[in-house]
Amino acid sequence: MEEKLNGNDYGKQATIDVLTTKDVDVYKVTTGHFEAENKFDKDSVLLAGSKVKISEWKMSTGSLRIVSSSRYQSSEENFYVIYCDENDTTWFKEL
Numbered sequence: 001m002e003e004k005l006n007g008n009d010y011g012k013q014a015t016i017d018v019l020t021t022k023d024v025d026v027y028k029v030t031t032g033h034f035e036a037e038n039k040f041d042k043d044s045v046l047l048a049g050s051k052v053k054i055s056e057w058k059m060s061t062g063s064l065r066i067v068s069s070s071r072y073q074s075s076e077e078n079f080y081v082i083y084c085d086e087n088d089t090t091w092f093k094e095l
Contacts, residue, residue, distance in 0.1 A: 021092060
């Protein structure tokens with residue numbers, strides 16, 4: 001059987017330092033054998049004024065940016081994302 005996707009590979013994509021300007025929902029993703037099999041569960045709310053790292057690109061399964069911080073650390077089976085509209089950059093400011 002094919003191995004599951006590795007959450008650490010996704011987490012490494014979060015390389016842009018940002019400061020959030022709005023509260024946003026964070027979802028914990030449990031990896032499957034391919035992206036369409038990933039499971040999403042709401043984890044928490046990232047408050048305005050938080051410093052995190054996000055990915056430059058959005059995932060192919062929707063308008064999702066990968067997020068990483070001391071609180072949102074990826075593992076082999078999990079990583080964290082923020083849902084945002086395709087061109088929405090109003091919830092963060094690059095540092």
